[in-house]
Amino acid sequence: MDGTFFTDVWNQVQKNITDSSDALGLSQVEWYALAAHAMGQLVVSALLLAFFGLLYLCLNKTVLLATRRLQSAHIGPGHLQTGLRYLFLLFTTLAIMAQYDVPDTVLKATARAGFVALGFYLAWLACSKILKEGLNRYQIDKSIGQLLKNMLSVLMTVFAAVMVLSQFGFDVFSIIAGLGIVGIAVGFAAQSTLSNFIAGVTLLIERPFRIGDWVKINDQEGKVIKIALRTTWLRTRDNIFTMIPNDSVASSDIVNYSAEGPIRVRLPLGIAYKESARQARDIIMPVLLEHPKIIQSSDMVPMVRMTGLGDSSVDLVALAWISPEDIDFQPGISAELYESIKEALDTAGIEIPFPHLQLFIDDAKGLKPLFEPLYSTRNASSTAPDTR
Incomplete structure (x- = not known):
């Protein structure tokens, strides 16, 4: 019974397959001939791949030997190899x-x-080479050079894509019109991104700062690490990276500490009124001159000046110049100078005052009723006999 059941199932499966093949028109297909044709096509394709691969290897070896013998900087073996690979893929595909x-x-x-x-x-290779030579000749900023290279690549890619599509019968004008409509839609949808992009291009052209400058933007102070098309990157003294949108950068006040070279450090100080400002200056000056980070050129001499007479001190300021490379360490330099100046003033016995008030009461008879009972009680307790 079991054998009969399985036989019936198998016969039913065969009948279903036959009916499906007849319905799809596959029963007339000569499968053996089709398989032989497919195998022949695969063999021919493999032979073509082997032929073109062998041809590519020979040409690649020839190019490498030729470039090594010529030893010319104008011949780039990498670009030639890329071209050979492209031709290999193109001819093989065809x-x-x-x-x-x-x-x-x-x-x-x-x-x-x-x-x-x-x-x-x-x-693109020729234009990139010409652009690179022009940038090096006129010493254009690296950020602007990178922007021009990116724009050249994008334009070449867009034009190449349009021309390639036109070879297959696509209407180029329709494609350009469609891209224009898509561009308008994207522009409305990404107004903020486009605004930051345009601001980034403006910053790269006007160059209010460069990579490596120490700047202050929107109360954010740090070194410029990267100027991208959408954001500007800063690194603070605490090694914290901040990304500021270029739109915000272009519309805010920018303070560039590195643009004009060395910067001057100001150290506000104060001494007591009884002390001599001249003597304090003579003590502070050696401290400024001995610090290794302080510039001591003829036009950037450290100095100490009196700035005013405060409520409780004679106000002084110590002025010293540091190089742009030391702007990162300016707070540390100021702290070292403050510490050395205080030790020098303490050693010389010059008082550094702190704000305080003195109250003088000449004739305070109105306060006598308040304090007289307190004094009477204290005197009575001090004169009372000891009954213990």
Whole structure:
């Protein structure tokens, strides 16, 4: 019984497969001939890959030997190898497509598109080389140079894509119009991003600061690490990275501490009125001159000046110059100078006052009723006999 059941199931499965094949028109297909044709196509494709691969290896070896013998900086083996790989892929793709009976119109369009893309790549290499030489000749800022390179790459890519699509019969003008409509839609949807992008381009052109400058933007003080098209990166003295949108940077006050070279450090000080300002100056000056980070050139001499007469002190200020490379350590330098100045003034016996008030009561008879009972009680307790 079990054998009969399984036989019936198998016969039903075969019948279902046969009915499905008849309905799809697959019963007339010669599967053995189709399999033989497919295997033949795969073998031919493998032979084509091997042939073009061997040809690529020979040409690649020849290019490497030629560039080594020429030893010319103008010949880039990397770009030549990239071109050879591209040609290898293009010819291999065309040969394989021809084996699978792809229409001639598609083959020709693919070939034209491939050579158009190769032409744009060569044009991009030439323009990049010219741009690089121009940037080096005129010593253009690296940030602007990077912006120009990115713009060149984007423009070349867009034009290449449009021209490649045109080889397959696409309407170029319709594509450009569609891109314009998409650009308008994206512009409305990303107004903030576009605003930051335009502000970034403005910053790169006007150059209120450069990479490595120490700046203050929107109450954020730090060293400029990166100027991107959307944000500006700062690193604070606490090694905290801050990203500020370029739109905010362009519309705010910018203080650049590094733009004009050395900066001057101001140290407010105070001495008591009984002390001599001249003597304090003579004591503070050696401290400024002995510090290794203080500039001592003829036009940047450290000095100590009196700035005013305060409520409880004679106000002085110590002025010293430090180099742009030491701006990162300016708080530490100020702390070291303050500590050394205080030790020097303490050693010389010069008082550094603190704010205080003195109250003088000449004739306070109105307070006598308040304090007289207190004095009477204290005197009585002190004169009372000891009854213990």
